[in-house]
Amino acid sequence: MKKIFSLIILIILIGCSSKEEAPKQSTTVKFYKTLKEVALADVILNDELIRVANSINAESYFFYKNRDTIKKTLAITDSISIENYLALLYKFQISGMEFYKSNWYMKIDDGYFSVYISEYNAEEKFNSDNVELAKAVAKKCSEWDKKSESSKWWKLLK
Numbered sequence: 509m510k511k512i513f514s515l516i517i518l519i520i521l522i523g524c525s526s527k528e529e530a531p532k533q534s535t536t537v538k539f540y541k542t543l544k545e546v547a548l549a550d551v552i553l554n555d556e557l558i559r560v561a562n563s564i565n566a567e568s569y570f571f572y573k574n575r576d577t578i579k580k581t582l583a584i585t586d587s588i589s590i591e592n593y594l595a596l597l598y599k600f601q602i603s604g605m606e607f608y609k610s611n612w613y614m615k616i617d618d619g620y621f622s623v624y625i626s627e628y629n630a631e632e633k634f635n636s637d638n639v640e641l642a643k644a645v646a647k648k649c650s651e652w653d654k655k656s657e658s659s660k661w662w663k664l665l666k
Contacts, residue, residue, distance in 0.1 A: 539619025543584050546620045547598045550611050551578055570661055574602045588645050590638050595645045597652050603664050608656040610649035
């Protein structure tokens with residue numbers, strides 16, 4: 509019994525001594541400072557995310573694959589600021605097909621960060637003076653997104 513106990517202790521000590529502490533990587537936050545950077549970040553996933561996220565959807569991969577075309581054709585059509593939020597409407601083309609996108613951002617420090625705002629949660633996000641304006645802008649964003657042919661993006665696959 510003592511031999512088994514001694515053997516278990518020896519195995520535990522060997523196991524503990526061989527563990528190396530993984531080097532700590534510093535985490536940096538990427539600030540998107542221009543509206544074009546913000547829009548591109550929404551549409552085109554970055555290389556690191558593509559490598560890590562094997563579960564991205566087909567549409568995201570399609571946009572990533574066509575990122576050079578998107579960068580060339582992306583146009584900001586409207587930006588609306590309410591308090592520290594910004595609604596951004598933009599469009600781009602791939603092989604002649606137009607894609608219309610919109611998103612809301614919160615400005616923090618020097619960068620923009622994506623947030624979800626709709627007609628239904630505007631009261632939670634905005635001061636009472638701006639709720640109706642925010643709802644109208646959210647509705648405008650929704651209508652803008654519906655103009656897109658993005659539900660047919662797969663027709664462009666070669």
